[in-house]
Amino acid sequence: MTDNKLINLENISKSYGDNIVLDELNLYIRENEFLTLLGPSGCGKTTTLRIIGGFETPDQGRVIFEGKDITNLPPNERQLNTVFQKYALFNHMTISENIAFGLKIKKKSKEYIKDKIKYALKLVNLEGYENRMPDSLSGGQQQRIAIARAIVNEPKVLLLDEPLGALDLKLRQDMQYELIRLKNELGITFIYVTHDQEEALTMSDTIVVMNQGYIQQIGTPEDIYNEPKNAFVADFIGDSNIIASTMVEDRLVNILGTNFPCVDTGFGRNQPVDVVIRPEDIDLVKPEDGIIQGRVTSLIFKGVHYEMDVMANGHEWLVHSTDLFPVGSEVGLYVDPFDIQIMNKPTSEDEEAVEIEE
Amino acid sequence: MKVPLNVKNKMFQKPAKDSDKEFKIGRVNQVKLLSFPYIIWMVGFIIIPLLMILYYGLTDRDNNLTFKNIALISDPINRKALLLALELSLISTIICLLLAYPLAMVLRKNHKTSNSFIVLIIILPMWMNFLLRTIAWQNILEKTGIINSILQFFHLPTLNIINTSAAIILGMVYNFLPFMVLPIYNVLVKVDKDVINAARDLGANGRQTFLKIILPLSIPGVVSGITMVFVPSLTTFVISTILGGSKIVLIGNVIEQQFRLGNWNTGSGLSLVLMVFILFSMAILSKYDKESEGSNLW
Numbered sequence A: 001m002t003d004n005k006l007i008n009l010e011n012i013s014k015s016y017g018d019n020i021v022l023d024e025l026n027l028y029i030r031e032n033e034f035l036t037l038l039g040p041s042g043c044g045k046t047t048t049l050r051i052i053g054g055f056e057t058p059d060q061g062r063v064i065f066e067g068k069d070i071t072n073l074p075p076n077e078r079q080l081n082t083v084f085q086k087y088a089l090f091n092h093m094t095i096s097e098n099i100a101f102g103l104k105i106k107k108k109s110k111e112y113i114k115d116k117i118k119y120a121l122k123l124v125n126l127e128g129y130e131n132r133m134p135d136s137l138s139g140g141q142q143q144r145i146a147i148a149r150a151i152v153n154e155p156k157v158l159l160l161d162e163p164l165g166a167l168d169l170k171l172r173q174d175m176q177y178e179l180i181r182l183k184n185e186l187g188i189t190f191i192y193v194t195h196d197q198e199e200a201l202t203m204s205d206t207i208v209v210m211n212q213g214y215i216q217q218i219g220t221p222e223d224i225y226n227e228p229k230n231a232f233v234a235d236f237i238g239d240s241n242i243i244a245s246t247m248v249e250d251r252l253v254n255i256l257g258t259n260f261p262c263v264d265t266g267f268g269r270n271q272p273v274d275v276v277i278r279p280e281d282i283d284l285v286k287p288e289d290g291i292i293q294g295r296v297t298s299l300i301f302k303g304v305h306y307e308m309d310v311m312a313n314g315h316e317w318l319v320h321s322t323d324l325f326p327v328g329s330e331v332g333l334y335v336d337p338f339d340i341q342i343m344n345k346p347t348s349e350d351e352e353a354v355e356i357e358e
Numbered sequence B: 001m002k003v004p005l006n007v008k009n010k011m012f013q014k015p016a017k018d019s020d021k022e023f024k025i026g027r028v029n030q031v032k033l034l035s036f037p038y039i040i041w042m043v044g045f046i047i048i049p050l051l052m053i054l055y056y057g058l059t060d061r062d063n064n065l066t067f068k069n070i071a072l073i074s075d076p077i078n079r080k081a082l083l084l085a086l087e088l089s090l091i092s093t094i095i096c097l098l099l100a101y102p103l104a105m106v107l108r109k110n111h112k113t114s115n116s117f118i119v120l121i122i123i124l125p126m127w128m129n130f131l132l133r134t135i136a137w138q139n140i141l142e143k144t145g146i147i148n149s150i151l152q153f154f155h156l157p158t159l160n161i162i163n164t165s166a167a168i169i170l171g172m173v174y175n176f177l178p179f180m181v182l183p184i185y186n187v188l189v190k191v192d193k194d195v196i197n198a199a200r201d202l203g204a205n206g207r208q209t210f211l212k213i214i215l216p217l218s219i220p221g222v223v224s225g226i227t228m229v230f231v232p233s234l235t236t237f238v239i240s241t242i243l244g245g246s247k248i249v250l251i252g253n254v255i256e257q258q259f260r261l262g263n264w265n266t267g268s269g270l271s272l273v274l275m276v277f278i279l280f281s282m283a284i285l286s287k288y289d290k291e292s293e294g295s296n297l298w
């Protein structure tokens, strides 16, 4: 990834009738970046991607590609390619005809096209499928053909709209690695859409968390996970305990009546805040060693850890631990000061959709 | 990068149902049972009449095997009637296709709600009796008919197309156009918007997208449209009788006359010839249909 801004979205707004889908969205994508748009269903991810791809024009704002305004350029004149969510293969053509489509339009020589088909099929691990028809392939294979069809055109940017959405867990994980490998091999920019937070955390250089047409936070996966900017991001990225609290003074927060040491400063005295504590950051200890005490109310085995609910100070705390504490046992809860994430409370609903400068 | 992730809960997967298989077997029997009325219908009203035509067509009045009935197609009058029928139905089919395809494209682009209205307008004439509609055209086109009355009122030259091939073609197009529009429209609306977007994305302009994606994907609809217009046009005798007068005789009229005169053997023999032509044209069409699904349209 370089610092060179490849695509710049400036003040993009888009509505369908009364439904405001995107509101003054600002975002840039750097060369060679793996950028993921992450958010719940209907938050405007696909719409953003379609505006970049040229299938929708924004009501307001500009799309800048390498310094040039391409807002009104039709898709066939843009130097980027799209992998559609439902593959969108040409069912009346063989696999090699599908892959060759873009190259034939560009009037490449027969030799060149032949080489490219071979190369692309090798890249997606589907050698020997040249003469098959798309509907004789499995979902995952069709998806890989869709990717092959896009990359033979050597786009500067590849747009991928939930490309793994239709696949089962195992295949999805395999394809995640394939995609990362592909991206490294090709050295191009990926703009990736998903509503699966795990997928976003594993694959991306940068994650853009969206909600209701607003960008909630932009950052690296670590930033987003460890330092969510607001309750929405914290809640959307993984399980977490989000508790309305009061900042007593610098480095001390009052959570449900008990003071917890923390590391944050600059919030002022007796300021209402939201506190985020990840379930794996709560240590269950002997009652006398904990900051607060509680009782285990439920226990589920999750494979690599146990998930427990602990009732303490009138709140159900979600705790992940590899140690087993049976239901009913008295435990102490200890949280390291570094693991307490303090966030400003939104004062209005609009502010929940904060715009963030990176 | 190391980020703790949730592990999906694998403990609660439902076991596959045992009853699935039994259910399937039960269904097959049920389906067979449901098709029973249709099978009776088919045997009684399609297979048996076809066999009877075959029998009459290949025998003479004394039930002796003969090819004379079929050979009658080479009679100058019959041959002329067949060729004219082929020509007129071919022209009507082409006109229908030229009218229907653009209309279906427009319908595809439009919003769904206004579509059902337009489709209704296309289908509406079909709710009226076929004979009535054709007679209405006769009244409109007649020498002293509606069009000519209006033209005369404005002192314009009158239109003399009644009892000509043109009138018959008009009747065929008017009556059979919906059968061309609907199948084409049906395949076109099923073309996924993102398939078209994908073609654009890969560099195709509007024309290329149409020629390489939309047109080949719509061939099955075009083929069934052609069949549904060409076959009834080729065999019609009602339209040619009403709009063609006594001067223009199509093969349908010849066959109808033979049956009317009691010459079942001749009528059946000529019908068999006509059937061969229809089967032949359908064979060509279905081959073309298969090809489009395969490849080689480049």
Ligand SMILES: Nc1ncnc2c1ncn2[C@@H]1O[C@H](COP(=O)(O)OP(=O)(O)OP(=O)(O)O)[C@@H](O)[C@H]1O
Residues within 6 Å of the ligand: A016, A019, A021, A039, A040, A041, A042, A043, A044, A045, A046, A047, A048, A195
């Ligand atoms: N063509 C359209 N006409 C009207 N409304 C639309 C259209 N396309 C999208 N919308 C609306 O825009 C909003 C955002 O849609 P979008 O497809 O961008 O969501 P998304 O984030 O991709 O969601 P998902 O994860 O479900 O794919 C939705 O409320 C949707 O109903």
Ligand SMILES: [Mg+2]
Residues within 6 Å of the ligand: A045, A046, A047
């Ligand atoms: Mg979407």
